[in-house]
Amino acid sequence: MTMHLTDAASATTAAADDAPDPLWWRSAVIYQVYVRSFADSDGDGTGDLRGVRSRLGYLKELGVDALWFNPWYPSPLADGGYDVSDYRDIHPAFGSLEDAELLIADALALGIRTIIDVVPNHVSSEHPWFRAALAAGPGSPERERFWFHPGKGPNGDEMPTNWVSNFQGDTWTRTTNPDGSPGDWYLHLFTPEQPDLNWNHPDVRREHEEILRFWFDRGVAGVRIDSAGLLIKDPELPEVPAEPAPGQHPTEDRDEVHEVYRAWRRIADSYEGTRVLVGEVWVPDASRFAAYLRPDEMHTAFNFDFMSRPWDAAELRGSIDLMLAAHAPVGAPSTWVLSNHDVTRPVTRYGREDSGFAFARKRFDTPTDLELGVRRARAAALLTAALPGSLYLYQGDELGLPEAELPREVLEDPMHFRSGGVDPGRDGCRVPLPWRGTEAPFGFSPAEASVAPWLPQPADWAALTVQAQEADPGSMLWLYRQALRLRHREAALGDGPMTWLDGDPQVLAFTRGETFASVTNLGGEPVALPDHESILLASTPLVGGLLPPDSTAWLHRSA
Structure with a gap:
């Protein structure tokens, strides 16, 4: 692991410090890069950082101001990289820490900043802390960094709570003691491979503050905070009330979480230039949502409300009014998002009878009118690009890619398996991008590659490659390029x-x-x-x- 700044990172840091626009984040067009599916430079079927570097010219031509990278750290990939085993390195399949530093520097030389993902709620079960906690046994200091707890019932056979996982199913897994006997249970709001951290422990807070500094020192312009409202749990472990009062849910949006982000903001503000904190905040109450955006906490948060609404004038106008009103008291700009790596792609979603988004609506063989979906997705692209605030664009939406209907045998997403096979999960929006040519891998991997992309690309994507769309003034790519140029040119936009x-x-x-x-x-x-x-x-x-x-x-x- 590289523990010092390379020349590239030093240059990046200097460039970031000299960035001329301290309010860049309020109007930015931010492009989400799912590295595994963006571009494969070495032919192993997996996208990597050198592949992203090779396509920076495309991103500059598209007109984006910043790149947001999903987790690129070492990980067993039990949940697409959101199970992190080391925050100070790069997953070997994606490259090296030096590759990341060079990418940050090359992008910034083109005027494109970098935002990285942090996942503070949990780590991988392969993280050194968790492995040490398992080895140390019940009652050990190592276990205090997590939520280990004896089970209920005469023999401790019952889970400590009946909390439901965000991925469906149970939230507790029982350990086995060194002598083979059943041991304590540990909490995981997501998969068992993602044990939740105990944010009441000073080690946990200190570690994440050091992680922020590690990446800010390398020129990163901001962090996107995964599951930002889930960090703090009620140590009494009560069951979830039928109607929890504000701040009283045992695992969500507890008041104490704001102390964490005030500390993070102080770190971000200690750097020259503007280093932004962007929250993934799923909070339905507008005033509770706005609390995360007070001047001493996060800069912006993802607006999921608009993305979840159906294609209906009253619904969309209601969402726009709601979000602008929610942000107004704290003076923060809204963000506008049509999709991401978890969400059914717009051309598919808007072509369905139920055109809003909810995870419960992801089902196999849902009828879709793609012609209608494409027309609506084009309209939605211009609508969102004209709204006040910043704009997030998920890779491939600028190509009008549909949600891929994948064979069950290739699916990897834990949401599919934890749904009992009813839900196709999120892999359909994570299929590798098509760049050129008439057959797979469509330029995603080098022509001589002997390994197929990690998820199969539909054959009819030949008409949707970057190469094909660059030659077609009526294409989705042309529309996005023109829209983003106008957005930058028109002073009233953003x-x-x-x-x-x-x-x-x-x-x-x-x-x-x-x-x-x-x-x-x-x-x-x-x-x-x-x-x-x-x-x-x-x-x-x-x-x-x-x-x-x-x-x-x-x-x-x-x-």
């Missing part, structure tokens, strides 16, 4: 106010500044556009001067 335009309730129309307007038609009939001087961009061609259903147009208006 962070700032918006004003709704009155009119048809099936139409979402609003202005940004004095001269920009966005109009999305979610109704069943074409609609007239408001007064304008010119059309900057449209997701579909107008028909007789009218905006067709499931379409968005960006307009230039007179001042």
Whole structure:
């Protein structure tokens, strides 16, 4: 493991410190890189950091301001890398720490910052701390970093609580003592391979603060905090109430968690330039959500509400109003997200009768109208890019990739197995990207590669490769490139106010500044556009001067 800064990392740190825009995060277009599926440089079927470096020109041309990387650390990959065994190194399949430092430096030289994922709620069961805890036995100091607890019942055979896992199923696994007898149980809100850390322990807090410094020293511009609201547990281990009062759920959104992020913010603010904290915060109450974004805590948090809503004007407008209102009291910008590595891709989701997202709706053989889904996904791309705040783009959405229907025998996601095989899980949105050519691996791996990509690519993706779409002005890729160029050019876009335009309730129309307007038609009939001087961009061609259903147009208006 490299324990000192390389020349590349030193240069990156200097460049990050000299970054000219301290508020870059308020309007940024941030591209999510799922490394395993982005680009494979060495032909082993797995994407890697050198593959990402080789495609930085593509990302610059697309128009992104920052890259967010899913966990790239050493991991047994029981949950796609969210089971981390070492936070100060890179998974060997992805490269080395030096590869990461070079990638951070090369990206920053193109004006693209780097955000990394941290997973503070749990570690891998292969992490040295957990292995030491198992070896040390009941009552040992090593076990105090986790949630080990005797079972209930006469022989301790019953779980300490009946908490339900985020991956369905049980949240406690029983250990075996060195003499072979049944031992204590340990808590895991996710898989058994992901034991939860005890955030009441000073070692846990100190370790994560040192991890932040380790990566900030290497020029990282921010961290995305996985499952940010789950860190603190009630040490009394009560059952979940039927209707828990705010802050009283035993494992979610407890008030004490804010102490953690205030400490993290102090570390981030101690660096020159702006190092951002981005939370994955699933909190339905708007005021509780906003509390994570107070000026001394996180900079932004993922807005999952919009992504979960169906393709319906009232639903989407309600979500926009809700999230802007939730952020207003703390002065934080909202984020807009159509999908990520966990979520059914937009062209598939919007082509289904139930077009909102929930994990419970992921099912095999769900009927999908892909033509309808593509049209709506194009409209949604422009709608979200025009809203106030920052924009997140998951790799492949700019290509209009559908959710891949994969054979059951290739699925790896633990959500599939823990659902009893009912849920296909999340692998369908994690299939390796198609770059060029007419057959798999579509340029994801070198032409001479003898190993197939880790998940199979559908044959009909030949029409969706970057190469094919670059030659087609009507493609999704062209639409995204034009939209992001306009977003950077139009001063009113990104962070700032918006004003709704009155009119048809099936139409979402609003202005940004004095001269920009966005109009999305979610109704069943074409609609007239408001007064304008010119059309900057449209997701579909107008028909007789009218905006067709499931379409968005960006307009230039007179001042």
